[in-house]
Amino acid sequence: EINNTYNVDYSFYAPQNGERITVRYNTNRLISTVTNALESVRPVTADILVKEAEYISVDVSGDIVIDEDLIEDSQTILENVVSAVTNLLNTNALAQVIDYSDVLTVASSIDGVDSLNIKLFNVSGEIGRKSFIKSLDNQSIIAGTVSFNLVDRRRLRVY
Helix, strand or coil, rough: CCCCCCCCCCCCCCCCCCCCCCCCCCCCCCHHHHHHHHHCCCCCCCCCCCCCCEEEEEEEEEEEECCCHHHHHHHHHHHHHHHHHHHHHHCCCCCEEEEEEHHHHHHHCCCCCCEHHHHEEECCCCCEEEEEEEECCCCCEEEEEECCCCCCCHCCCCC
């Protein structure tokens, strides 16, 4: 397209005479479509910039103790906990905050969960537990790896 600017990342050791460079890129058609639609209705004095949102992937893992009366349903309970935490993380909204306590509340509210310990609550690739994770105005939180282990009460370690 004419009069567009593109950022290109190209690494080389030395320029080669007559070297042919092929540039391939992906564009997000939605951004240009929205920009054009807004351009036709915006006030003359308004300056509107449409940007693509980024995702913050969050990992959660921990241990769960199942109520002894429901031990035969332990696999279903485990799946329900993973599903509930995943749904909490998939906010689909910008500028959100998810607290560590939110994850504890959602996971412990599942019928059959007697006790739990969350060992990991952090941005994907990071270790440890954060007290909260906040997305910026151009970011949305999504679930990364969410996993829990079933453990016996005697093996549950809270730290």
